[in-house]
Amino acid sequence: MSETTPFPTRVDVVLPCLDEAQALPWVLDRIPPGWRAIVVDNGSTDGSPDIARSLGAHVVQEPRRGFGAACHAGLTAATADVVCFCDCDASLDPRRLPDVAGPVLDGTADLVLGRRRPTTLGAWPLHARLANLELARLIRRRTGLRLHDLGPMRAARRAPLIDLALTDRRSGYPLQMLVRAADAGWRVRETDVPYHPRTGRSKVTGTWRGTWHAVRDMRAVLAERPAAAPVRVTSLPGAGR
Template sequence: MCRVTNHSSPQGDLVLPCLNEAEALPWVLDRVPEGWRAVVVDNGSTDGSARIAERLGAHVVFEPRRGFGAACHAGLLAATAELVAFCDCDATLDPGELPRVAAPVARGEADLVLARRRPTDRGAWPLHARVGNQALSRLVRRRTGLRLRDLGPMRVARREPLLALDLTDRRSGYPLQMVVGAVDAGWRVVETEVPYRPRVGASKVTGTWRGTWHAVHDMREVLK
């Protein structure tokens, strides 16, 4: 069960975009560290994900507009803590890593920390997803000068500066728009590393070439 209840004053809010993640939610929410509040953003689930999240102590937000960015931004708007983290809700990433990932931001040494993925086995990160990510990383370097090895689906920043970026993408380009906006605003962006596990349940994006292509297309639009 989540270690942070809805009436707490958390150190940070963890935004978890959620679309049919009933299988993964118990493990994910059990791993949320002390001092962090889980904000599960239900993006139209039909498998009871929202009920499960509420039962396990998460703060649940409903975002009817489909899109990864729409869910992320709804979570950001619902956040109240000074620090806001984003993390996939499919059990590929361990929320227990958050204290370490957030530490540079909490200490004032960085403005945005991106946690690049280190696959724990060969099937955790499919080839087509890695190829797409590498291509985007090169485009980001060309556009911003920032050398990234990954776009970091687990990331941490401060809430007020994030809101000030005025992010507008509501599809798969949202994470990339955040990075580009941060660099343009003069933020200190740093990378760390976290284990990346095989997902629980069916993938909406990286599990297929088509899903990866759509995500890459959305992100390339951000860089135009």
């Protein structure tokens, strides 16, 4: 756990997993002490569930394929007041989770996203960056939130998340969470987190085709009608412009 943010409150960390046997030891070793790792296996064939169990993680099986299906299964399995989401491919360091969860734990934010800051040129492929820029533009137009990234590392309180009644079970899940949170008037913030080259190939953004399929899914989410007036996002101190 970060020495500067020693939160005693237990937090559940949802880790969607599909064939991440190589990355799991590194990821699970970095879960903050006292926080519980919930690895949601989405049909792995490389022994990921057994590895996760051997390393002390709580494993949930979600047979329905889809990033959103895995995330929501983890949210449903969570019992802690605060829930974090983090990719399970070693691209994001769970040791930074206290920085993301901090504003939620202290009550100054309702949803915090980790804005990815690539550590190397190869950490974030060009096609994925371009898609992210387009999504940021569409999010701003739809919600008024001036976000830089649809950060996959995020934190919020479990009960309000469930009350959002998220329905997307594919690539649009993180975006639907953001859109519905904005429509509900949540205080949304973002803070910088390092983004490393992932271990293995991305199941979503590893190719142009996969990336634009994800953008297509997310456009459908953005077409939802607002339920309330949008709110403006603010960056935490130290976040880039």
